[in-house]
Every structure is written in structure tokens, then in C-alpha cells.
Amino acid sequence: MEVRYICPTAYDSSVYLVNGKILIDAGMNSDLIIKQLEKYIKLTDIELIVLTHCHYDHTAAAAAIAEKSGAKIGIHKADLEGINDEYLSVAVIFGERAPEVRPTITYEEGDKIDIGNGEYLEVIHTPGHSKGSICLYEPVSKSLFSGDTVFPGGGFGRMDFEGSEPEKMASSIEKLTKLDVKALYSGHGAPTDRDGNNQIMASYRMLKMMMGE
Template sequence: MEVRYICPTAYDSSVYLVNGKVLIDAGMNSDLIIKQLEKYIKLTDLELIILTHCHYDHAAAAAVIVEKSGAKVGIHKADLECVNDEYLSVSVLFGEKAPTVKPTVAYEEGDKIDIGNGEYLEVIHTPGHSRGSICLYEPISKSLFSGDTVFPGGSFGRMDFEGSEPEKMVSSIEKLTKLDVKTLYPGHGAPTDRDGNSQIMASYRMLKMMMGE
């Protein structure tokens, strides 16, 4: 699996170009992201944008990228209606209107997304940060695109937004502890290949401690 890491500004989500044709999250700054993408591919080669959840900093640039590429957009079914809501997308916190992208693919737990080269991403529903937050697992390279569910260093996503489900976060991260993860590709910050398993377990322990479990 070939992964290109794109981070246009400190406030955008991390954006990952996978196998030259699938984008995981889209960030906010479409001009900068498109400029980076065009270093690696013709924009019309982009086939799919997968949003790990509905929040503005992950989804705002998707509409312009779709307009220029013709790519489809997928999101978990629980966030399908949330992405265009200014409160559930938290765009109001950025002083902006909700993302205008209209996802056409609705994912569910266990779906397998073909990314070419005989590889696929498995959809893992991890509600907590948002209702429809997902992580994406690629078993050959033992890679996890974790969105805003877990981050390196034992941290995890905020659970105080409208649409957050803090009561589900522990079981969501517990699901991730059962995977064999080498490389962690988080929704913010740079990826790390420093033993993803132990980093996820640290997040799990930290969350349980915070929740008093």
C-alpha cells in the first residue's frame, strides 16, 4: 500500500492519498490540498474520498475536490445526515457554514473498500467522537487510519461536541486493541510506525482512567 501524507495547515485534518486513487479525509483548504495532490496524481485519477467522520476540518474541502476530480464520497451511515449540519459538523466552531459535499456511499461496520493492488480497507465503526466515526484497517501492511478516534502517544478524540457519544468511546477503542497494528495514520498529526498496538492500548488505558473504569 502506498500512502502519501498531506497536511496543508495546522488546523486541517491529516489527508492521506492511498494507492494514487483513494483519499482518506479531505481537510479544509481545498486549494492547498489540490496543489499537493497534483504533485502525485492527475486529479481525475482520484476515484473515492472516504470521510472518517462528519466534522468540518475533515470534510470541508471535499466538495471542491469532487468537482474537479469526479470522485465519489463515502461516510458511515450514522454521519450521512450530519455532514451538512452546521452544529453536528462543528462548522459553527470555525465560523463557517457546514460542508456542502453530498456523500453518495454509506458505509457500515465490516464493509471492505477495494483500494486496488489486491488490497482493501475494512470499515470499523468507532462511535464516540461523532456518531458515525470510523477507522479503516489494511491487514497486509497492518495499517490503521484512525480518524479522530485515537492518536499516537495515548491520546484520543474529544467527546464534547454535539453528536459525540462519550458513553461508546471505551468500547470503540477496545475494538481497536484487538487489531494487529504496526502503522497508525491519525486524523491529526503525522503517521507513526512505532508499534501501533501499544499506542492504541495506551489510549485505551488513558480513556478508562479518565472515565473512572
């Protein structure tokens, strides 16, 4: 699996170009992100944009990228409504209107997304940061695209947004501890290509400590 990491500004989510044709999250600044993508591919090579959740910093550029590439857009069914809502998308925090994103594919737990070369991403539903947050696991390279569920260094996503489900976050992260993860590609910050299992376990321990358990 080939992964290109793109993050044009400090406020954009991390954007990952997988196998030259699948985009995981889209960030906010479409002009800058498209310019970065065109260093590696023709924009029309992008077939699918997978959104890890409905928040504005991950989704705002998706419509422009999809329009110029012809790519389909997918999101978990529990976040489909939130993506166009000012509050559930947290667009108001950025002083913006909810993005005009129209996903055409909805995912559920256990779905497999074909990424070419005989590889696939397994959809893991991890509610907490949002109702429809997902992580994506690629078993051959032992890679996890974790959205804003967990971050390297023991971090995890905020649970104080409209639509967050803090009571579900611990079980979501516990689910991730059962995977064999080497590379961790999170929704913010640079990816790490080793020690993914320990990074996830650190996030789980940190959350349990915060919960007083």
C-alpha cells in the same frame, strides 16, 4: 500499500492519498490540498474520498476535490445527516457554514473498500467522537487509519461535541486493541509506522483512567 501524508495547515485534518487513487479525509483548504495532491497524481486519478466522520475540518474540501476529480464520496451512514448540519459538523466552531458535501456512498461495520493491488480497507465503526466515526484497517500492511478516534501517544478524540457519544468511546477503542496494528495514520498529527498496537493500548488506558476505571 502506498500512503502519502498531506496536511497543509495546522487546522486541517490529516489527508491521506492511498495507492494514488483513494483519499482518506479531505481537510478544509481545498486550494492548498489540491496543490499538494497534484505533486503526486493527476486529480482525475482520485476515484473515491472516504470521510472518517462528519466534522468540518475533515470534510470541507471534499466537495471541491470531488468536483474537480469526479471522485465519489463515502461516509458512515450514521454521520450522513450530520455532514450538512452546522452543529453536528462543528462548522460553527470554525465560524463557517456546514459544507456542501453530498456523499454518494454510505458504509457500515465490516464493509470492505477496494483500494487496488488486491488490497482493501475494512470499515470499523467506532462511535464516540461522532455517531458515525469510522476507522479503516488494511490487514496486509497492518495499517490503521484511525480518524479522530485515537492518536499516537495515548490520545483520543474529544467527546464534548454535538453528536458525540462519550459512553461508546471506550468500547470503540477496545475494539481497536483487538487488531494487529503496526502503522497508525490518525486524523491529526504525523503518522507513526511502528508500535501501533502499543499506541492504541495507551489511548485505551488513558481513557479508562479519565473515566475513573
